[in-house]
Amino acid sequence: MAPITDNSDFLLQVIGVSKRFGGVQALRDVHLEVRPGEVHALVGENGAGKTTLINILGGIVPRDSGRVIFRGQEVVFNTPAESQHAGIAIIHQELATIPALSVMENIYMGRMEARGGWINWRSMEEATRRVTDLVGLDVSPRAIVGDLTISQRQLVEIAKALAADARLVIMDEPNSSLTERETERLFEVIARLKQQGVAIIYVSHRIEEVLRIADRITAFRDGRYVGTIDRAEASVAKIINMMVGRDLANLTRRAPTDSAAPLLEVRNLSRRGKPNLQNISFTLHRGEILGFAGLVGAGRSETARAIFGADPIDAGEILLEGRPVRFRSPKEAIACGVGMVPEERKRLGLFMNMPVRYNIGLASLPARSPAGIVQHAGERNLAEEFVRKLSIKLSSIDAPVKSLSGGNQQKTVLARWLATHPRVLILDEPTHGVDVGAKADIYRLMRDLAAEGIGIILISSELPEILNMSDRIVVMWQGRVTGILDGRTATEEQVMAYATGMAGQGA
Amino acid sequence: MKVNRLLSASMALAALLAACAAPARPAVPTAPPAEPAQPPAAAAPKEMCTPADEGVVKPVDQKPDKPMKIAVLGLENNPFWIPVKEGALKAAEELKPYGVTVEWIVPGDQHTSEVFGQAIESAIVKRYDAIATVAGDAGMVPFINRAVEAGIPVATFNSETAEPNKRLFFVGADLYLQGQTAGKAMAEAIGGKGKVAIITGFFAVEAHELRRKGFEDYIKQNHPDITILPPVENQDKADIAFSQAKDFMTANPDLAGIYVTAGGPFGAARAVEEAGMTGKVKVISFDFVDETMEYVKKGVISATIGQNPFAQGHDPAIRLYNYLVGKVQPECVKLVTRADLVTKDNIDQFWKPSQ
């Protein structure tokens, strides 16, 4: 990697850039200055305009006004290819790797070395090995990307950026689906990139991480530039204040509710799959928040889906308020008062082109529609009620849900389930990719729901979230329940021990 | 008298592809009126003629040394083929006393060189003594030639490839002449002047185009007072012909005639009837479909032009036999079948309601 030779102090300067989408001013006169070899964190709630700026830098959308100076020259990127060619690589939240192709094909996609029309696989393989070593990705260049873990795929993307000689790597929530260990590895890679003189714009909601790896931090709020601070002058409170413009309400733990009869009881639930679920048993009480901890692939979402009737069960018993139930479809589960906010809201939760009010209303629609006729006024009232209750930010309940930010989209899915008046609510990664403000709203909501007597199953990959929110914690490992811990006393170390099979039934 | 005049004027007919679209189903096979026998053919057969014994050609009275079999490859995908098949079966009956088997074979539901070519190949393998086949597709040429080279005489009927092939003779209509006959009928019906619309089956089907060109050329050459409107295609569908006929009448209140080259003429007739234009807008069409014939009877369709499908099925087998056993060459290589012009006045000769 050639050292940066530009004279300018800044690798990238964004000066007074604005962007409007229809009626929404996504960016208003924002600034950003990135030095060569620095890690520059970009923070802000979802909807603050970070993604829009990234898309402008990536040539995905054009800016309306303002200037972008990259490597000493004013630039306008009309296509992603122009941006990449100039030396900017973007690692998107949703990974852009192609699962069916090999690692090297992904890395050299669009730039395959060909002689006389024939691809030179051998030299491509060697070149691939060089960049994968650099990012610490220990797989064969010929491995199929679809077989890799999420974190490995991310490293493939970073390797791709290196292979393209990128001078600026933009990482948009790069570790939202990584385990702690994988995150550590990512940080090592970032440090290595830094040594190479590559600058990094790091977009994240995890303030602790930002404090750890960023040299400087820029915050946006509501499409405006709030300010840039050095790490030395930064603190959690300060950053949150910049992002949200207010202080976060303290979350206080509520005493767990003990009630005699369990609301939901699962006995020896088993299901062949990936992973195999084996003899899963637990109980959920009225008003309880039952956390589900474990590594990705431990079988937590699969357990939830099986209970909810989304996947069939091979063996086992489920009792709802003491009565045995077995849902053959989510429809039946909903009819019995069980709701599930699925993981990956875009893929499993949202109807992106449909209005917010349709999205909110869908699950409760049959119950609210006498003779199958939609009550439009009722639906509007319902949507407006939840928009208010969950403080969903939107231009109109008739706007398509894709126009909302991630946090507000998540709240929309939550609203859909609250509208069904569930007795049991399963939340699978409810705060994934959600900004701090929305996160706090969701936590508050969970507490309120529990106080109303709803039993909540909370699946989360963020340990602090599990530890903070749960009355009890079910820990899973390889399709089994390895331990059920008391939320008040459990520690991260304890949970990790069970989650990695070092303790409990798995050991 | 009238029939006679028409016979000599027209001659043509048939249409395979066209016929598929516009099926004919005469309730009674049409027997030709008795005509004086033509003088014997010269040594070299003429290029084109309508033989006097069309449909009634007799086998030579001579028994072959060994039993023979003749394959007749046809179609049954629409009613046009019913009399064709009847003709082939009649030929089989006539040849049976001579120890000859005539087999009516339907290789597939569409005429393509793939299925018919394969059928010829298997007929070669099975050592048929002669083959008669439909040959509307240029891809048929090599298969026909292969059979002839293998010593098996081939006759084609109903339709011919544009490319020459080694067939012995052809029995079927001449589509261009059919079109001319239609043109003449139209000119007579409308009194030699006025606007005429053409509804054709498919621009892409050569048979339909020949019928259209024959019509247009005849009108242009002989009747300068007739205006021909730009043609439209109805994809052989009666419902499309219906709406097109309506549109033509709307756009041309003085429309004098509608010429339908292929399928669905009764759609146009229905439109004329519904608009109360019967007698003012004359319709000319092809073939003897029940639906068409009903409108002929009502006088909405002024004339419809037939071909002799029975002869198309009957004659090839007999003439092949005569060639093989009696060394009798047909009097010409292109045996054009009669074009009968059916009007309200002579319809009873050609058609009885089937229901």
Add this chain to the structure above:
Amino acid sequence: MSEQTADLPVKRARVSVWSGIFRARETSVFAALVVLVVVMSFASPYFLAPENIFNVLRNMSTISIVAIGMTMVIITGGIDLSVGSVLAMSAMMTARLMVEFGFDPWLAFVIGLLFGALAGLVNGLIITKVQVNPFITTMGMMSIGRGLTYLLASGLRGTVASNIPMRDPGLNFLGGGYIGPVPFPVIEMAVLVIVASLFLSNTVLGRQIYAVGSNEQAARLSGVDVDRVRLFCYTLTGLLAALAGVMTAGLLSNAATNAGLGTELDVIAAAVIGGASLAGGQGTVYGAVIGAAIMAVLRNAFVLLGLPAYMQTISIGVVIILAVALDRLRRRGQTT
């Protein structure tokens, strides 16, 4: 909430009908239709004659009626290539029952409709339960339906026929009748289109059709019986194709073996011109009707103006591509 709504549904329904009409894509296609009509009214003195307008409306009626079902199928992310064959098959069934077995015409009609619905149901079952791709399934059904049509036409005696008479004043009225100056098929179309539009925007099932096409997995997890929704759409499409078949046959007093050949493409084109996305989740019945109207006006225009017919085929192709391309461009301008 429910008390507040009790007195409102009628008013709301209207609002959503209008919002359906004026949704962006439909609006631009509707504008195109208006331009076409204005141009035509200057180009030909006959165009605006009531009789001609009714002819155009009748000519588009069968396509529009089938397009109602097709639009729903396309909204779910599917496709139905079998409509043309099912149309012919059902009409042939009705005609055969009348001619061959002396069934009461209306009983034969109902059986014909059920036969079409059955074909749609079979499509739906194969697509949902066996999970064969809709394109493949309905392409197969297209062939089966056409074959059955020939078989029915040939009858049980093995004779060959391409048109079977269907003579009954009632059935003929379905396809060729008039109420005052208005062709009856136009009234059938209008009623069905209005009912279907209200159904799509005002019923749970209608809403679920959009949900399935927008995100099938999310729909299932939200309690939508995805299979049932799909089955409904394909069955309805089969039923409407059957109705269109009997209407076509009724107009001409004949069921034809070649009826509906290629109709599936006209119907899909109408839906797509009208804003339905083959990716699913989008489309309206009104849009499809506007699409059908544009094609019908073009076809009418070429005959009225005496333009070469080849140009008509080209122009319809241009309209299809233009409609979708303009929509793409418009949306690109708004992408976030």
